[in-house]
Amino acid sequence: MRLSVGDVRAVARLARLALSPEDTVRMVGELTSVLEHVAVLSEAPVSSLSPAQLPACGVGDLRRDVVESWPGAADLIARAPQQTAGQFVVPRIVEAP
Numbered sequence: 001m002r003l004s005v006g007d008v009r010a011v012a013r014l015a016r017l018a019l020s021p022e023d024t025v026r027m028v029g030e031l032t033s034v035l036e037h038v039a040v041l042s043e044a045p046v047s048s049l050s051p052a053q054l055p056a057c058g059v060g061d062l063r064r065d066v067v068e069s070w071p072g073a074a075d076l077i078a079r080a081p082q083q084t085a086g087q088f089v090v091p092r093i094v095e096a097p
Contacts, residue, residue, distance in 0.1 A: 001039065003032045 008027045012019045019027065074086075082089035 001032065001035050003028050003035070007031075 005024055005028055008019070008024050008031060011031070012024070012027075077083050077086055077088065080088050
């Protein structure tokens with residue numbers, strides 16, 4: 001399956017990527033190569049294989065999900081470069097729409 005420049009532009013727009021014209025042309029080749037590889041993998045004979053199963057699936061041996069204080073938390077937060085109200089302050093990496 002060969003992608004077009006329009007296909008790559010559409011995917012880049014959905015991923016909110018700003019690609020230069022040169023990068024767009026390069027990505028046509030790279031994404032086409034990935035899709036061709038997936039097509040080869042989809043032809044692998046897997047009918048004789050059973051689905052993978054987790055041995056612990058359905059077994060009730062997991063711990064309860066409860067909030068617990070951690071004895072070292074105060075020390076770690078005290079050493080943080082920035083903290084507010086007992087929590088780490090980290091830079092925003094995702095802008096609000």
